[in-house]
Amino acid sequence: MHQVEIATTQETLLDSPEMVLNMGPQHPSTHGVLRVVLRLDGETVIDLDCDIGYLHRGMEKIAENRMYTMIAPYWDRLDYIAAVSNGLVWVETVEQMMSLPVPPRAHYLRTILTELNRIASHLLWLATHALDIGAITVLLWALREREEILKIFERQFGARLTCHAWRVGGMPNDAYDDFEKDVRQFTNNFPKRLDEYETVLSENRIWLSRTVGIGVISGPEAIAIGLSGPALRGSGVAWDVRKSRPYAAYGDMDFDIPLGENGDTYDRYLVRLEEMRQSRRIVVQALDNLPDGPVNAKLPKIVKCPAGDYYHSIEAPKGEIGCYIVSDGTAQPYRVRVRPPSFVNLQALKQMCVGHLVADVVAIIGTLDIVLGEIDR
Amino acid sequence: MPLVTTPKPTWSQKLKRFFMIDLIKGLALTFKYNLGAITDKDAVAGKGIYTEQYPKVRPDVAPRFHGAPRLNMDPETHDTLCIACNLCALACPEDCIDVIAMDVEIIVAGKPRRKKVLDEFIFDTSRCMFCALCQEACPTACLELTQDFELATYSRAGFVWNREMLEQGRDTVKYTS
Amino acid sequence: MLLLGPINILNDLLLRFFSQETITYFVWPLIQIGLVVTLVALWVAYATYLERKISAFMQARLGPMRVGPWGLLQPIADGIKLLVKEDFIPENADRWIFFFAPYIAVASAFIVFSVIPFGPDWAVIADVNIGLLLVLAVSSVGVLALILAGWSSNSKYALLGGLRSSAQMVSYEVAMGLSLIGALMFARTLSLSGIVGAQGSDSIWFVLYQPAGFLLFLISGIAENNRAPFDLPEAESELVAGFHTEYSGMRWSLFFMAEYAAMVVVSAVAATVYLGGWYFPFVYRLEAAGYHNLYVIVSLLVFLVKVSIILYIYFWLRWTLPRFRYDQLMDIGWKWLIPSALINIALSAIAIFTVQALNGWRNMKTYEFLDRGLNLTAQGKAIAIVFGMAGLFITAFLMSRINWRSRDFNLKTQRRNIRLVNLPKGKPAVSASEV
Numbered sequence: 001m002h003q004v005e006i007a008t009t010q011e012t013l014l015d016s017p018e019m020v021l022n023m024g025p026q027h028p029s030t031h032g033v034l035r036v037v038l039r040l041d042g043e044t045v046i047d048l049d050c051d052i053g054y055l056h057r058g059m060e061k062i063a064e065n066r067m068y069t070m071i072a073p074y075w076d077r078l079d080y081i082a083a084v085s086n087g088l089v090w091v092e093t094v095e096q097m098m099s100l101p102v103p104p105r106a107h108y109l110r111t112i113l114t115e116l117n118r119i120a121s122h123l124l125w126l127a128t129h130a131l132d133i134g135a136i137t138v139l140l141w142a143l144r145e146r147e148e149i150l151k152i153f154e155r156q157f158g159a160r161l162t163c164h165a166w167r168v169g170g171m172p173n174d175a176y177d178d179f180e181k182d183v184r185q186f187t188n189n190f191p192k193r194l195d196e197y198e199t200v201l202s203e204n205r206i207w208l209s210r211t212v213g214i215g216v217i218s219g220p221e222a223i224a225i226g227l228s229g230p231a232l233r234g235s236g237v238a239w240d241v242r243k244s245r246p247y248a249a250y251g252d253m254d255f256d257i258p259l260g261e262n263g264d265t266y267d268r269y270l271v272r273l274e275e276m277r278q279s280r281r282i283v284v285q286a287l288d289n290l291p292d293g294p295v296n297a298k299l300p301k302i303v304k305c306p307a308g309d310y311y312h313s314i315e316a317p318k319g320e321i322g323c324y325i326v327s328d329g330t331a332q333p334y335r336v337r338v339r340p341p342s343f344v345n346l347q348a349l350k351q352m353c354v355g356h357l358v359a360d361v362v363a364i365i366g367t368l369d370i371v372l373g374e375i376d377r
Numbered sequence: 378m379p380l381v382t383t384p385k386p387t388w389s390q391k392l393k394r395f396f397m398i399d400l401i402k403g404l405a406l407t408f409k410y411n412l413g414a415i416t417d418k419d420a421v422a423g424k425g426i427y428t429e430q431y432p433k434v435r436p437d438v439a440p441r442f443h444g445a446p447r448l449n450m451d452p453e454t455h456d457t458l459c460i461a462c463n464l465c466a467l468a469c470p471e472d473c474i475d476v477i478a479m480d481v482e483i484i485v486a487g488k489p490r491r492k493k494v495l496d497e498f499i500f501d502t503s504r505c506m507f508c509a510l511c512q513e514a515c516p517t518a519c520l521e522l523t524q525d526f527e528l529a530t531y532s533r534a535g536f537v538w539n540r541e542m543l544e545q546g547r548d549t550v551k552y553t554s
Numbered sequence: 555m556l557l558l559g560p561i562n563i564l565n566d567l568l569l570r571f572f573s574q575e576t577i578t579y580f581v582w583p584l585i586q587i588g589l590v591v592t593l594v595a596l597w598v599a600y601a602t603y604l605e606r607k608i609s610a611f612m613q614a615r616l617g618p619m620r621v622g623p624w625g626l627l628q629p630i631a632d633g634i635k636l637l638v639k640e641d642f643i644p645e646n647a648d649r650w651i652f653f654f655a656p657y658i659a660v661a662s663a664f665i666v667f668s669v670i671p672f673g674p675d676w677a678v679i680a681d682v683n684i685g686l687l688l689v690l691a692v693s694s695v696g697v698l699a700l701i702l703a704g705w706s707s708n709s710k711y712a713l714l715g716g717l718r719s720s721a722q723m724v725s726y727e728v729a730m731g732l733s734l735i736g737a738l739m740f741a742r743t744l745s746l747s748g749i750v751g752a753q754g755s756d757s758i759w760f761v762l763y764q765p766a767g768f769l770l771f772l773i774s775g776i777a778e779n780n781r782a783p784f785d786l787p788e789a790e791s792e793l794v795a796g797f798h799t800e801y802s803g804m805r806w807s808l809f810f811m812a813e814y815a816a817m818v819v820v821s822a823v824a825a826t827v828y829l830g831g832w833y834f835p836f837v838y839r840l841e842a843a844g845y846h847n848l849y850v851i852v853s854l855l856v857f858l859v860k861v862s863i864i865l866y867i868y869f870w871l872r873w874t875l876p877r878f879r880y881d882q883l884m885d886i887g888w889k890w891l892i893p894s895a896l897i898n899i900a901l902s903a904i905a906i907f908t909v910q911a912l913n914g915w916r917n918m919k920t921y922e923f924l925d926r927g928l929n930l931t932a933q934g935k936a937i938a939i940v941f942g943m944a945g946l947f948i949t950a951f952l953m954s955r956i957n958w959r960s961r962d963f964n965l966k967t968q969r970r971n972i973r974l975v976n977l978p979k980g981k982p983a984v985s986a987s988e989v
Binding site for chain 3: 136200261
């Protein structure tokens with residue numbers, strides 16, 4: 001645990017004008033074990049420091065002692081809400097290092113399932129964000145949609161949450177029999193549900209009062225900090241790894257990127273809702289154009305990457321997740337480093353929170369969409 | 378001073394604000410859900426109740442589900458299909474499988490040969506992450522992850538399964554109400 | 555008459571043991587109190603059950619289902635569980651205040667029920683002629699319990715939570731009291747039974763004369779009870795659970811009951827003052843036909859139905875709307891509700907003055923007499939209703955002028971200010987030949 005910069009000594013309430021408040025690691029609204037130490041002047045936040053590391057499990061060290069194909073199940077546990085995209089970044093990095101061609105059907109299925117995973121992650125974001133601000137019903141409705149996606153994952157991969165979805169070279173199994181029917185049923189119902197969430201939240205005056213103008217970060221500031229994902233696009237910066245460096249089948253897909261204007265919480269909320277619509281659009285396109293063929297490539301007996309280093313990143317729901325592998329030619333990597341989007345996004349928390357009230361800190365943590373599994377690894 | 382600039386409202390927007398249309402639309406939707414919970418049957422596309430009342434209703438588990446491990450037996454001879462090749466133990470990232478083999482003497486074409494057969498198979502489900510790499514590694518489709526997800530036990534030792542538990546299954550109490 | 559006599563059958567039975575005086579002043583009130591406390595306690599317990607069920611239905615799930623058929627025994631199970639929990643008093647807490655605070659809260663919430671008219675004749679415990687004032691005064695004592703609870707818990711967060719809750723409650727009590735005055739002008743009496751009688755004799759519900767007053771009372775009542783969307787002090791987790799952080803077991807459940815009882819109080823007062831209480835247009839025919847006790851019981855049911863509808867509105871609002879931030883909450887209380895209530899008083903006075911002034915003008919007869927209640931004729935009622943509706947618009951207009959600088963007011967309805975761009979595709983991570 002690093003030394004927190006704000007002194008946490010007990011000062012009596014009546015003596016000093018400032019108060020140090022600890023939103024401790026056990027807290028319903030910090031989306032994991034995050035400790036935020038606030039210095040308050042009354043109710044206004046004047047300083048903020050985050051203390052992370054409560055969920056550190058040593059994933060990068062574990063990866064140094066496992067073979068390349070055995071590391072993939074660990075990577076699901078990074079961003080455990082959107083495990084499919086974590087698996088994808090690992091598997092694609094290894095494939096690109098090995099220059100292993102992946103069949104097109106696998107690329108399309110990866111696209112479909114990764115976009116469903118993006119919708120699932122954004123649904124959970126919406127659920128918890130609305131819960132923190134007080135609209136509790138949206139939590140239950142969004143979890144119902146997410147449940148449909150998790151059922152598809154269970155039938156396809158065998159697990160709902162930590163799926164171990166991909167293997168180096170493709171997928172272990174082809175799409176199950178009712179795959180197309182289930183996915184089409186989901187995509188048919190989904191726009192109506194999104195409209196329901198918008199009815200309850202988007203025009204609601206209480207929601208607007210709680211989210212407009214809260215946690216503003218401008219485009220240049222966001223780039224300076226290194227934000228990515230919807231947090232960056234909410235500030236108007238047009239950057240999406242799916243467009244700028246396409247991977248899987250995104251090069252063939254036709255979709256738009258929503259961009260916000262003001263960089264506040266409301267814009268990020270609208271951006272994520274619109275991203276869910278665009279993800280649905282991608283899923284329908286990919287499903288319509290799904291090619292035939294095998295779903296996995298021929299692998300050597302032991303998967304080895306050539307010596308050297310390689311970095312590859314994809315657009316995870318939370319931002320740009322990257323994987324940097326340093327290999328020494330053996331069956332186990334020499335060093336693996338994850339570029340977690342939530343870790344970088346969390347650095348913007350102080351800038352976004354200073355000047356706002358304590359109740360807004362919860363809303364801002366929610367809008368950054370962090371997951372501690374990624375931050376602490 | 379608002380942090381965001383907003384356009385001047387039109388008359389219809391003013392009226393909507395006065396009559397609290399935004400709040401009323403949200404309230405109307407929840408009311409429809411309230412009625413739908415009582416009347417509607419469709420939970421996936423409609424406004425019905427989505428709850429599955431487990432354990433009264435057993436859930437629909439997918440065939441590919443990564444559940445409890447099982448060692449399959451040959452249906453005719455009732456011998457284990459395991460050839461003690463140790464591939465599952467090598468594939469496991471967590472090292473939770475222990476395959477103990479023994480040599481037996483068999484006669485092949487009149488000559489005595491040594492064959493490796495399975496003696497004991499230890500599977501630690503408390504360390505297992507249900508990634509199914511062992512299931513994929515098994516060449517004879519002997520080790521399989523079933524659809525059983527109710528793996529709770531009262532002691533840590535209960536998580537370590539031996540060959541008999543893997544082949545015959547465990548004696549568990551199934552609660553149905 | 556302060557204490558109404560009991561129903562005749564019961565009266566005859568009791569006369570065999572006690573004198574008439576003892577019955578009227580001692581035994582019968584005790585019976586009434588017993589019934590009311592039981593009724594309210596059951597109501598509060600099942601209000602928690604109904605809240606869970608209704609919130610579950612709104613969220614497409616089932617709610618309590620296991621304990622008893624359809625989960626009906628859930629409140630009883632909860633009560634038993636809370637009773638057998640460990641009685642925990644924090645280390646340096648002020649023992650006696652910690653002990654008494656929940657009782658003060660519950661007592662102040664329950665005492666109010668002694669003046670609320672559940673029905674016409676014997677269904678009131680005490681028809682005090684300052685009933686409404688008693689209601690407001692006694693429910694203010696509940697705020698004291700909050701402060702004591704927060705203080706005696708010896709916890710920084712409980713104290714802050716308690717102070718915030720009580721500041722919120724005190725601000726909204728002003729708005730509550732002021733908003734009732736408009737209806738009082740039409741009723742001419744503070745006695746709650748008298749208010750119902752005024753609505754009954756006029757055959758009108760005061761909500762038609764005072765729509766603004768009804769809305770104001772309801773909103774400030776919801777804020778008074780610390781219910782969503784005004785529940786930041788207790789639900790927002792940055793101060794854990796507010797003033798009742800350190801309470802557990804039965805003491806906590808007493809605070810919980812006090813909160814729900816206060817909700818029932820506000821609903822009952824709203825139903826009494828604005829929705830006609832136990833009065834419903836055609837029920838009087840039962841009395842006219844001679845079935846007096848049946849009339850009282852049907853009126854009792856009418857009252858319960860009205861209170862239940864307002865309780866449903868409470869649950870509905872909680873589970874749909876997000877919550878306000880604390881400063882926005884206090885803004886609404888002081889800058890919106892209190893000026894609106896004052897404007898409402900002025901407009902009601904102008905309405906009554908107009909009704910009196912227009913009497914006799916162009917042979918228009920607007921009222922019969924003005925001593926007890928109003929007794930307006932149809933024309934008088936029309937004038938009052940028009941004033942009521944116009945009052946809504948006038949109040950809104952004046953409020954928007956007063957609060958022109960308020961940040962939240964200036965948000966209006968945002969256009970969707972996101973735009974969709976189709977970026978040019980970059981170089982893929984791997985060249986196409988490898989795919």
